[in-house]
Amino acid sequence: MNRLVKILIALALLIVVILIGAGMYFYNYAVVPSEKDFLAGDTPGTDVESKKPEEKWFKDESNREYWDLTSEDGLKLKAIYLPAEEKTDKNVIMAHGYMGTAETMASFAKMYHDWGYNVLVPDARGHGESEGDYIGFGWPERKDYVKWIDKLINENGKNAQITLYGISMGGATVMMTSGEQLPENVKAIVEDCGYSTVNGELSYQLKDMFNLPSFPLIPVTSVITKIRAGYFFGEASSVAQLKKNKTPILFIHGDADKFVPFEMLAEVYDATNAPKEKFVVKGAEHAQAYNVDPEAYKDKVNSFLTKYVK
16 A cells, blocks of 8 residues: 555544534534523513513412423434313414423413413423433434324313423424324414524524535434434435425525524425415514514414324
8 A cells, every 4th residue: 555545544534533522512512402602682482581471470379380201212202282261273383482391382382371271381391390311303303292282182182172382492393293194183373483494493593503515514413313312314305394284384584684694484385285384573583572562472373283183
């Protein structure tokens, strides 16, 4: 083996080591649950809404129960359940945002509760009180939500009507859940600013935050994620799941969203042939559509749901 070949092999090995190191860094940065310095402090579905009047109501122990279940892969998952004031078949299962918890969903829980819904708000795996050492970006969580749906039907009866609602990563979670075999009890889905694909969202963030191209770091990190968390980024696609969706769905997005780019709204909206509507909130940044115009937000969601939830 001549010297040039040895040098080339050494360089190739060095590049591999550097890529693996960079992939591990990005895995820890994006996939491992921890405090994230890039998250806005007032993002609904991400941080606790400590100054809103709904928060006091939501935290009142007399209003809530605690549910749990075990995921297919053995994680103990937790949820907050807020029964309606009067007995009803109307139910909503909510999905919070990236690094949020059930406790961050007070405004939306109160909105549905005021409409007479039973409200179930799980902590996603790796978040809040639920077990897990990685973020699934909605992909493994979709199976968790199928189990939450089944549990709610078992607890509230075979006539339970269920709406799925999610914001940000939670929006992607309910879109990914839409492609599963869901019982007829699931009547409607409302997603707010969810991303079209995990590959697309992470590639966008890599460019936006680090000014780096997606290749080769995203594929390398995806392999690491498969080894450590059990899924490839390429599997996690709202678009692919929506193509199988049969449930009526409302898509919400702010046209000033720079975290999950506004352009992704068209991708997810066009992906499904189910009954669908979209609601664009002018000037709303990521996950801020409700805060920018809460009355219009409530009116749109309520008018959509009344078409499918009796």
